[in-house]
Amino acid sequence: MLDGILIGLSTAVMPVNLMWVVVGCFVGTFIGMLPGLGPISAIALMIPITYGLDPSSGMILMAGVYYGAVFGGSTSSILINAPGCSSTVVTAFDGYPMAQKGQAGKALALAAYSSFTGGTLSAIMLLVAAPALAKVSLSFQSPDYFALMLVGLSAVAAFAGKGQVVKAWMMTILGLMLATVGIDKGIGVERFTFGLTDLMDGFSFLLLAMATFALGETLMGILKPEKDTSAAENSALAEIGSMKITKEEFKELAPVSIRSSILGFFIGVLPGAGATIAAFLSYGLERNIAPKDKREEFGKGSMRGVVAPESANNAASSGSFVPLLTLGIPGSGTTAIMLGALISYGVQPGPRLFIDNPEIFWSVIISMYIGNIVLMVLNLPLIPYISKLLAVPRTVLLPMVIFFSITGVYLVSFNTIDVFIMIAIAIVAIFLRLSNFPLAPLLLGFILGGLMEENLRRSLMISDGELSFLWERPITLTFTAIAIIVLITPILLTLFNKFRTHKMKPSGLEQN
Amino acid sequence: MKLKSESLLCRDRIGGIIFLIFCLTYGYQTTLIPLFPGDEYEAFTARTLPWMLTCAGIFLSLLLIAMAQPDEKSGAVFGFDWRLLISFVLLMIAYGFGLTWLGFVLATSLFLLAGFWVLGERRKSVLFGASFPFVTAFWLLLTKVLDIYLEPGYLFLSL
Numbered sequence: 001m002l003d004g005i006l007i008g009l010s011t012a013v014m015p016v017n018l019m020w021v022v023v024g025c026f027v028g029t030f031i032g033m034l035p036g037l038g039p040i041s042a043i044a045l046m047i048p049i050t051y052g053l054d055p056s057s058g059m060i061l062m063a064g065v066y067y068g069a070v071f072g073g074s075t076s077s078i079l080i081n082a083p084g085c086s087s088t089v090v091t092a093f094d095g096y097p098m099a100q101k102g103q104a105g106k107a108l109a110l111a112a113y114s115s116f117t118g119g120t121l122s123a124i125m126l127l128v129a130a131p132a133l134a135k136v137s138l139s140f141q142s143p144d145y146f147a148l149m150l151v152g153l154s155a156v157a158a159f160a161g162k163g164q165v166v167k168a169w170m171m172t173i174l175g176l177m178l179a180t181v182g183i184d185k186g187i188g189v190e191r192f193t194f195g196l197t198d199l200m201d202g203f204s205f206l207l208l209a210m211a212t213f214a215l216g217e218t219l220m221g222i223l224k225p226e227k228d229t230s231a232a233e234n235s236a237l238a239e240i241g242s243m244k245i246t247k248e249e250f251k252e253l254a255p256v257s258i259r260s261s262i263l264g265f266f267i268g269v270l271p272g273a274g275a276t277i278a279a280f281l282s283y284g285l286e287r288n289i290a291p292k293d294k295r296e297e298f299g300k301g302s303m304r305g306v307v308a309p310e311s312a313n314n315a316a317s318s319g320s321f322v323p324l325l326t327l328g329i330p331g332s333g334t335t336a337i338m339l340g341a342l343i344s345y346g347v348q349p350g351p352r353l354f355i356d357n358p359e360i361f362w363s364v365i366i367s368m369y370i371g372n373i374v375l376m377v378l379n380l381p382l383i384p385y386i387s388k389l390l391a392v393p394r395t396v397l398l399p400m401v402i403f404f405s406i407t408g409v410y411l412v413s414f415n416t417i418d419v420f421i422m423i424a425i426a427i428v429a430i431f432l433r434l435s436n437f438p439l440a441p442l443l444l445g446f447i448l449g450g451l452m453e454e455n456l457r458r459s460l461m462i463s464d465g466e467l468s469f470l471w472e473r474p475i476t477l478t479f480t481a482i483a484i485i486v487l488i489t490p491i492l493l494t495l496f497n498k499f500r501t502h503k504m505k506p507s508g509l510e511q512n
Numbered sequence: 513m514k515l516k517s518e519s520l521l522c523r524d525r526i527g528g529i530i531f532l533i534f535c536l537t538y539g540y541q542t543t544l545i546p547l548f549p550g551d552e553y554e555a556f557t558a559r560t561l562p563w564m565l566t567c568a569g570i571f572l573s574l575l576l577i578a579m580a581q582p583d584e585k586s587g588a589v590f591g592f593d594w595r596l597l598i599s600f601v602l603l604m605i606a607y608g609f610g611l612t613w614l615g616f617v618l619a620t621s622l623f624l625l626a627g628f629w630v631l632g633e634r635r636k637s638v639l640f641g642a643s644f645p646f647v648t649a650f651w652l653l654l655t656k657v658l659d660i661y662l663e664p665g666y667l668f669l670s671l
Contacts, residue, residue, distance in 0.1 A: 052658070166576050167524075170531055173569045177538055180565070184558040189546050191558055192538075222631070223597045396642055399627030403620060406604065410611065411660065419608040423601060430597075435523045457556045465555030494579075 004354060005127075008362020012370060017060050020053070021367050024064020025374045029383075031065075032072025034397070038085035039069035040333045040440070041217050044209040045401075047341055048408035055345040056360050060367040062338055063321075067119070067371045068379070070275065070317055074111045074310060075383060079104060087275035087313040090283045094298065094305030101301050102241050109243040112380040114257050114307045118314030119372030121261040122268070126318050126365050129269070130354070134326040137351040142458035143469040145327075147479035149452045152271040152329045154486045156441050165490040167437045175442040178203055179449020186457050198417050205340040207409050207418055208446055211425035212439045213333075214405040218398055219430055243380070249303060256286055256304050257311040264312030268319020271331040278316035279309035318368055325353060325361055330447065333440030340447045524580035528573045535569035542566055599630050615665030616654075621647040 011017060024046070031042040042065050050058030073088035078095035091111060098107040140148070157168035181192045182202030193199040245253075260282035267278040286308040287298045298305050320331045328350035330336040342349050347357055354361040409418050429439060463469040471477040542562040551557045603626055610619030624643040633639060654660045 166572060166579060167527075170569070170572045170576065173565055173572060174531075174534075177562070177565050177569070180562050184545075186556075187548070187558045189548075189558045191545050191562065192541055219597060219600065222600050223592045223594070393633070393638075395628055395631040395633035396638060398631060399624050400642075402600075402604065402627065403624060406607065407620070411654070414663070416608045416612050419611065420605065423604050423608070427601065435527045437527065453561045456561060460555040460560070463555075 004131075004358035004362050005366075007358050008364075008366050011056050011359045011363035012060065012366040017057055017363065017367065018370065020057050020061040021064045021370050022374055022378065024061045024066075025068040025071075025371055025379055028065035028068020028070075029072035029075070029375075029379050030068075032069030032085060033076045034072075037214075037217055037221075037401070038073070039066050040209075040337060040443075041214045042066075042069040043334060043337050044206075044214045045404055045408065047206050047209065047337070047344075048412055050341060051344070051412060055342065055347050055357070056363045058341060058345060059338065059360060059364045062341065063364055063368055064371045064374070066317060066334055067115075067314070067368070067375060070313060071112070071115055071375050071379060074115070075108060078107045078111060078306070087279050087316075088309075089276070090279040090309035091306060091313075093283070093309075094300070094302045097299070097301035098303070098306065103301070105241040105243040106245065106303075107306050108383060109245060109380065110253070110303055110306045111310045112376050113245065114253075114260075114310035115314040116372050116376045117254075117257040118261040118264055118311035119318060119368065119375075121258065122265040122315035122318035123365060123369040123372070125262075125265050125315075126322060126368070130322055130326050130361075130365065133322060134351045134354050137327050140327075140351065140475070141473070142455040142462070143473060143476045144479060146452060146455040146459050147470060147476045147483060148327060148329060149448050149455065150483040151479050151486065152323070152331065153441070153445060153448065153452075154483050155271040156332075156444055157487075157490075164436060164438055165494075167435075168441045171432070171437055171439065171442040172445040175445020175447075176449045176452070178208070178442075179446045180453070185450065185454070198415070198421075203421075203446070204409070204413070204418065205344065205447065206412060207422050208425065209337050209340065209443060210405050210409050211422040212429040212443060214408075215402060215422060215426040216429035216433065216439070218401045218405065219426055220433060221394070221398055223430065253303060253307045256307045260286065260308040260311035261315040264315030265319040267312070268316030268331070269322045271323055271329065274320060274332040275313040275316040278312040278319075282308040282312035314372075321364065321368070324349060325364065326351060328353070328451070330444060333443055336440070336444045336447045340443075343447075522580050522583050524583075525577055528576035528580060532570060532573035532577070535566055535573060538562065538569065539566035596630065600627070603627060603630065610665075613665050613667050615668060616662045617647055617651050618665065620650075 012021075027046070028039070028042050031037050031045070032039065043062050046062055046065050050061055053061065069085065070087060073083055073085040074091045074095070077083040077088045077092035078099050081092050081096040083089045083092050095107045095111065098104065153172050154169075157165055157172055179202070181199055183189070183193075183200055184191050190200065263282050263285065264275075264278040267281060268274065283298075283305060286304050287295055290298070290304060294302065294304060317334075320335050323329045323331045324335040324339055328339065328348070330339045339349055342360075347353070347360060406419055406422065409422055410416070432439060432442075459469045460466075463472070469476065470480045539562075542559055545559050545562065547557055547559065603623060607619055607623040610622065613619075614622070621643045624647065625639055628639050628642065651662065655662060
């Protein structure tokens with residue numbers, strides 16, 4: 001393991017890779033600050049660039065963009081109450097009131113220090129957890145993988161928003177269906193190609209990611225023009241106040257940050273849960289355990305209310321790399337894109353990654369830590385200058401993002417058919433967004449589809465067509481049971497709530 | 513329970529019906545996947561997963577149709593600038609054709625110029641400054657620095 005860490009360290013501190021971390025953090029911060037564009041779009045826009053790099057550098061760049069986008073999202077949450085991504089929504093609860101009280105500088109500094117603490121603690125936990133889990137997962141067989149993928153896919157749907165569970169399942173199924181297009185890898189027959197040679201290789205992962213997220217989100221910005229926030233942001237930055245944290249404040253907030261980081265990491269490891277849920281849970285936990293006087297400050301500019309979600313969402317971002325790097329199963333839309341990118345580089349993520357490609361495995365983990373340092377040391381003082389870039393009007397910014405999305409796909413295939421397919425998918429994605437269908441499960445289903453079919457094929461072959469492979473081994477049985485529980489719970493809860501409201505209605509009428 | 517016409521044809525239900533039709537079409541296409549002789553005795557064929565997905569998709573779309581929420585509750589969003597979006601989609605389609613016929617530099621510059629204009633930008637310095645010089649610089653970066661070959665447009669090739 002020490003050898004691997006040293007290989008990873010030497011890869012991560014190579015000047016070119018350090019440069020990619022810095023570039024990633026800056027670009028991510030900038031894109032993350034733009035309301036409407038989240039980390040998934042930021043990473044999708046980077047994929048074509050990473051194709052020209054070696055896999056380690058590509059992953060390092062994407063990890064930097066991920067962190068930067070989450071950090072950038074916090075900045076716009078605090079300054080103008082416009083979260084750049086869902087995981088920083090909670091930060092606005094107390095960050096924005098702090099900014100209104102003239103403590104924007106302190107809130108930004110707290111967000112950066114908390115992110116750093118979250119990143120540091122989770123990097124240490126990742127350092128311990130990832131190899132341990134990878135070692136355990138070396139004994140996994142095809143049925144275990146299939147069952148584990150079922151857990152991952154069902155969990156992503158289960159953690160979807162209220163009323164979205166069925167829609168999230170549908171999107172997962174749609175993603176799996178899209179993955180079946182092209183020549184079947186096991187038998188070699190054409191499926192759903194309609195005789196078109198362009199569909200023989202199936203849909204391109206890059207095209208799908210770009211169309212559903214980068215292009216889709218930008219077109220949504222055109223369809224529903226948001227207020228141009230650059231002026232508000234710049235005026236807010238003109239009077240951000242002091243960024244200093246006193247000793248007393250540090251003593252009070254350090255335990256909050258540590259608790260939230262640990263909670264965030266473990267939630268991040270769970271497939272599907274991710275940074276948003278981590279931020280909400282840690283905020284709720286801190287509010288509940290805070291002394292009475294401090295509890296009343298929550299929602300009105302509490303420092304604990306900024307520290308808790310910021311530590312948790314950063315730790316969860318690192319945590320979500322555990323299943324990606326060790327099992328090859330992404331837990332979120334963002335890590336799903338990274339998995340797709342790894343597969344495109346010809347690297348097979350999974351338990352053997354840290355044996356076969358230790359330079360990728362460890363350099364990503366180490367570069368995460370470097371990314372946190374970059375964010376705190378370089379990005380924080382530079383926030384007023386980075387946000388100057390936001391002064392670029394939306395009338396220029398939106399066509400530019402569309403240009404980069406289309407060019408990103410065109411420069412990989414040099415085929416204009418891909419541009420038209422991309423536009424068509426983006427239009428479908430817009431209608432899905434408007435009807436409140438989540439798109440991350442679609443991407444997850446699409447990326448896992450091939451692996452899932454391969455493992456199902458092997459499992460059914462071994463068990464001679466019997467589904468008993470799902471419960472024959474204790475480990476498979478455990479995963480199958482978890483998947484069933486995760487699948488059934490939301491339906492049972494909905495039915496239970498409906499039943500309860502139905503039962504309570506008559507009494508409510510009587511009261512009226 | 514009385515069903516209002518707007519809740520009967522809410523977006524959830526329309527979405528469910530479209531998905532159901534999609535799944536049925538997918539299921540029909542699954543029957544057209546060729547099988548090798550003897551495949552009927554195999555535990556797993558090229559049709560196995562598509563069949564499973566078809567069944568799951570049909571079940572879920574029926575579930576959504578049954579459990580559909582009225583638009584106000586489902587989180588569906590309204591109030592958009594459709595004309596602007598349609599203009600942009602047409603612009604992107606034109607850009608796709610332009611890449612083939614006009615080549616990268618001209619097509620991209622015109623796309624950006626028109627895009628800025630459609631979104632309401634009227635300053636000439638921005639309209640022309642952020643399109644032609646920017647795209648030329650980007651083209652130089654791609655062709656001279658990164659050594660990526662970009663084919664000239666058909667129009668220029670035929671000259």
